Amino acid sequence: MSIYYEYLKKNDGEIKADLLELVKAESPSHRKEKVDACGNTLKEIFQNRLKGEWTLETFARETTGDHFLFTLKEPRPKPRVLFLSHFDTVWEVGVLPIVEDGNDIYGPGVFDMKAGLLSSIWAVRSLQQETEDLPFSPVYLFTADEEIGSTTSRSVIEEVAKTCSAVFVMEPPVAGSFALKTERKGVGRYTLGVTGVSSHAGNHHEDGVSAIRELAQQIIILEELTDYDNGTTVNVGVIKGGTSSNVVSASAVAEIDFRVTSYNEAEKLIEVLENLNPVNPSAEISISGELNRPPMKKSEASSRLYQKAQLVGKRLGFDVQEAKAGGGSDGNFTAALGIPTLDGLGIPGDGPHAIHEHIHFDRFSERCALVAELCLELSND
Known part of the structure; x- marks a missing residue:
């Protein structure tokens, strides 16, 4: 030594x-x-x-x-x-x-x-x-x-x-x-916000637009972007939403982390993330974030x-x-x-x-x- x-x-x-x-x-x-x-x-x-x-x-x-x-x-x-x-x-x-x-x-x-x-x-x-x-x-x-x-x-x-x-x-x-x-890997961080319409979960459930349901459907779309063969992962790590179990939720938020091995993969993910459309047309979504660290x-x-x-x-x-x-x-x-x-x-x-x-x-x-x-x-x- x-x-x-x-x-x-x-x-x-x-x-x-x-x-x-x-x-x-x-x-x-x-x-x-x-x-x-x-x-x-x-x-x-x-x-x-x-x-x-x-x-x-x-x-x-x-x-x-x-x-x-x-x-x-x-x-x-x-x-x-x-x-x-x-x-x-x-x-x-x-x-x-x-x-x-x-x-x-x-x-x-x-x-x-x-x-x-x-x-x-x-x-x-x-x-x-x-x-x-x-x-x-x-x-x-x-x-x-x-x-x-x-x-x-x-x-x-x-x-x-x-x-x-x-x-x-x-x-x-x-x-x-x-x-x-x-x-x-490069690291991307995004926040997905969903706005729905609140209503009474018992009396007027049909009048509501559940932000939590919309968020759940968006999460499935996002997680399916994971591609292990290309070294790409997408993880929804934090979700928040709703006010009470007897209220159809009017808002929900998810925090998203993605990892990529190349700028090309990052650009593909960013294109998808920044052009998400609501599954329920009565809901509204917003997305913000960036490639936080380059590969x-x-x-x-x-x-x-x-x-x-x-x-x-x-x-x-x-x-x-x-x-x-x-x-x-x-x-x-x-x-x-x-x-x-x-x-x-x-x-x-x-x-x-x-x-x-x-x-x-x-x-x-x-x-x-x-x-x-x-x-x-x-x-x-």
């Missing part, structure tokens, strides 16, 4: 303390005050662990947590490497306990993606401790709304990424295989980045694999800009968005060393 791995392994007690502090700072995406408090914890950890003078730029937001960017004040040589991470989670405060079980640590956001975020900090710390001078320029962008679509951070991500030579997305690797993610396609530049990771992995004594992922990440945005992007560089574990969310803490040092040495490998070009 490398000197960076050895350094990290010696300091796994401090790493674990940082991780537990970060996970305890719970940060559900819709709770701005909690996300910002977690951001403050993250800033303290960052400033305590990394040497040098850093410039902090904050991107204040009204409804989501603030995003922030760290860059070194002193100009550094190229390449300029962006460590891209989010610190919001899907978990409401208090829902998921923090548990240590042997080599595994369970907790809200520990796998997705606070451990990976932390490893980007410790990777550069190990380089600062073991090398005289960094041969690259580290850039850290921490965002606070990835789990709800990155609507307030996308422009920041794209502008920062355009200034960088490569993007390391510190999301977790594929569960089980620990593979890096070199391709991801992340593997480019030649990203392939070369992955090949470097493979070489580094061999030096460290383990195989680095790649895989396609159905979920989207902020790496979808940077890859679509043509910037070499490697995703899934975080810490192995399992259970993203699930009650068994956890990481294998005994794998932290080797994966963190992979990131550190990948930075050096990239600097040799």
Whole structure:
């Protein structure tokens, strides 16, 4: 193993303390005050662990947590490497306990993606401790709304990424295989609204137009757009409607998620979604939404980045694999800009968005060393 791995392994007690502090700072995406408090914890950890003078730029937001960017004040040589991470989670405060079980640590956001975020900090710390001078320029962008679509951070991500030579997305690797993610599906999010006519369910049922019935029929149409052979899925994940069991419903709403492997498939779905017609002509429907994240396609530049990771992995004594992922990440945005992007560089574990969310803490040092040495490998070009 490398000197960076050895350094990290010696300091796994401090790493674990940082991780537990970060996970305890719970940060559900819709709770701005909690996300910002977690951001403050993250800033303290960052400033305590990394040497040098850093410039902090904050991107204040009204409804989501603030995003922030760290860059070194002193100009550094190229390449300029962006460590891209989010610190919001899907978990409401208090829902998921923090548990240590042997080599595994369970907790809200520990796998997705606070451990990976932390490893980007410790990777550069190990380089600062073991090398005289960094041969690259580290850039850290921490965002606070990835789990709800990155609507307030996308422009920041794209502008920062355009200034960088490569993007390391510190999301977790594929569960089980620990593979890096070199391709991801695009993600679309739409809301379908139905307006009917209310009436008494007993006395005047025939006078009503059920928004819920119309929505149910539309859901069948939408779900049948799923095409596994083409990697396309359509999921109606949330439905709301009606006021009482004895009233024919006058309104209903569905939230729709679709995943695609190509822009062509996205365009086909969008064409269908935006031209839906009511099954019952007496009902009215409305549809709004967009392709939230473009598909992340593997480019030649990203392939070369992955090949470097493979070489580094061999030096460290383990195989680095790649895989396609159905979920989207902020790496979808940077890859679509043509910037070499490697995703899934975080810490192995399992259970993203699930009650068994956890990481294998005994794998932290080797994966963190992979990131550190990948930075050096990239600097040799």
